[in-house]
Amino acid sequence: MSLDPSSNLLGLAFITGVTTGGLSCLAVQAGLLATSVARQAETDVAAQLAIKHVVAQRKKRSNRKLTKEQRRSERAALATLAQPEKPKRRNAATPIALFLSAKLVAYTVLGVFLGWLGSVLQLSPYSRAALQIGIGIFMLGTAARLFNLHPIFRYFVIEPPRFITRFVRRYAKNNASTVATPLFLGTLTIFIPCGVTQAMMVLAVGTGSPLLGAAIMFAFILGTTPVFFGLAYVATRLGEVLHTRFLRVAGAVVLILGLVSIEGGLNLMGSPYSVSNLLNSAAVSIAEASGNYQDVAAAQPDANGAITIQASNGGYSPNLIKAPTGKPVSLTVVTSGTTGCTRGFVIPSIGFQRSLPETGQITISIPASAANGNLRYTCSMGMYSGYFEFA
Amino acid sequence: MAKQVFSVKGMHCSACVMTLEGLEDELAGIRSLKVSLHKQRAEIEYDEKKISEDEIRRAFERAGYGLARA
Numbered sequence: 001m002s003l004d005p006s007s008n009l010l011g012l013a014f015i016t017g018v019t020t021g022g023l024s025c026l027a028v029q030a031g032l033l034a035t036s037v038a039r040q041a042e043t044d045v046a047a048q049l050a051i052k053h054v055v056a057q058r059k060k061r062s063n064r065k066l067t068k069e070q071r072r073s074e075r076a077a078l079a080t081l082a083q084p085e086k087p088k089r090r091n092a093a094t095p096i097a098l099f100l101s102a103k104l105v106a107y108t109v110l111g112v113f114l115g116w117l118g119s120v121l122q123l124s125p126y127s128r129a130a131l132q133i134g135i136g137i138f139m140l141g142t143a144a145r146l147f148n149l150h151p152i153f154r155y156f157v158i159e160p161p162r163f164i165t166r167f168v169r170r171y172a173k174n175n176a177s178t179v180a181t182p183l184f185l186g187t188l189t190i191f192i193p194c195g196v197t198q199a200m201m202v203l204a205v206g207t208g209s210p211l212l213g214a215a216i217m218f219a220f221i222l223g224t225t226p227v228f229f230g231l232a233y234v235a236t237r238l239g240e241v242l243h244t245r246f247l248r249v250a251g252a253v254v255l256i257l258g259l260v261s262i263e264g265g266l267n268l269m270g271s272p273y274s275v276s277n278l279l280n281s282a283a284v285s286i287a288e289a290s291g292n293y294q295d296v297a298a299a300q301p302d303a304n305g306a307i308t309i310q311a312s313n314g315g316y317s318p319n320l321i322k323a324p325t326g327k328p329v330s331l332t333v334v335t336s337g338t339t340g341c342t343r344g345f346v347i348p349s350i351g352f353q354r355s356l357p358e359t360g361q362i363t364i365s366i367p368a369s370a371a372n373g374n375l376r377y378t379c380s381m382g383m384y385s386g387y388f389e390f391a
Numbered sequence: 392m393a394k395q396v397f398s399v400k401g402m403h404c405s406a407c408v409m410t411l412e413g414l415e416d417e418l419a420g421i422r423s424l425k426v427s428l429h430k431q432r433a434e435i436e437y438d439e440k441k442i443s444e445d446e447i448r449r450a451f452e453r454a455g456y457g458l459a460r461a
Contacts, residue, residue: 151431
């Protein structure tokens with residue numbers, strides 16, 4: 001198992017947060033924020049009502065002439081009532097910052113737990129592949145729900161228990177501390193994740209690593225923060241309009257994540273039907289059919305059955321090795337300053353998985369019994385792969 | 392006291408459910424408000440003397456959701 005954060009995945013999580021995540025939960029979380037500073041809002045409303053009342057009174061009395069003293073006292077009343085609004089707008093940044101900071105910390109801690117959960121569930125490359133494919137299917141269902149393809153896809157949302165949502169709602173309404181309430185509510189948002197957030201959570205489980213799980217959740221929530229912070233000032237209705245518009249974007253992003261997850265799962269299983277393996281096979285077939293063997297980056301073991309491959313951040317080279325059937329192979333995997341997920345090296349069909357050193361090498365013995373057909377190797381996330389072709 | 396099932400439009404996630412169920416505390420005359428995201432429905436028990444169906448519908452619309460009799 002590799003504990004190295006995959007920069008691709010983290011970048012994707014961050015971009016998802018920036019583009020869709022902030023908007024996806026904005027409506028309710030902005031509402032929670034607003035209620036967390038409820039006293040201020042209520043004072044605003046009260047002030048506005050009082051101003052209206054004074055203006056109405058003034059209109060009523062417009063027929064009779066007011067004394068200078070009466071006019072002065074009315075102007076003073078209006079000025080006093082209108083005053084509190086300005087400092088409140090400035091102070092609004094503090095609870096929002098507290099809320100978002102608490103949310104970031106809470107989701108990062110949740111990411112540690114989810115990654116740990118994934119590592120507990122990860123018993124073998126096959127069980128991990130099944131988990132990853134399951135996650136991919138959940139994401140495809142989530143995408144279909146976001147595209148509103150069919151009502152059945154609504155069941156891909158995990159609804160938190162009613163008592164939790166009720167508690168969060170009522171706490172927000174009844175507590176108006178400017179420090180504790182936003183912090184607490186920010187933490188509580190982990191119980192009411194939106195669709196895209198849920199997709200990120202299952203992705204964190206799929207990493208099978210507490211560190212990477214935390215990193216994914218951190219990147220995603222960090223990505224949502226600027227959008228959220230900016231739009232928290234804007235009226236909720238605008239948030240909803242944008243929300244509706246961005247649902248399709250969110251659907252597209254989750255769809256891609258789902259396909260990537262299934263692809264990874266198939267690679268982890270050593271399946272020839274993953275897109276990358278199908279493309280590799282097609283490229284080899286085309287090159288062989290056209291006689292351009294030099295196009296195929298195939299390597300062969302030496303006379304002693306030894307072969308070396310390089311594991312870099314961009315994949316494995318060579319990713320196709322041709323070897324004779326029934327003869328054992330001594331495979332050496334070399335790393336040199338490798339920090340990506342290729343360090344988690346897996347050969348599913350012989351049950352091999354090991355974390356490679358950042359710089360160094362390991363040698364794996366592939367027994368004669370496994371030297372037949374195609375033998376696939378992959379990174380622990382199924383993102384990069386290659387194979388032996390025994391003939 | 393009336394009890395009516397409505398279909399709700401515009402719900403995307405459990406956060407929407409929470410927002411709508413919050414109307415139970417905000418609108419006088421609503422005794423209970425249960426929202427199902429999966430069924431896209433709301434079961435509302437309300438006092439007709441205190442609040443009309445139209446007022447409830449308008450409150451849903453203000454929150455950004457559509458409400459119609461199921």
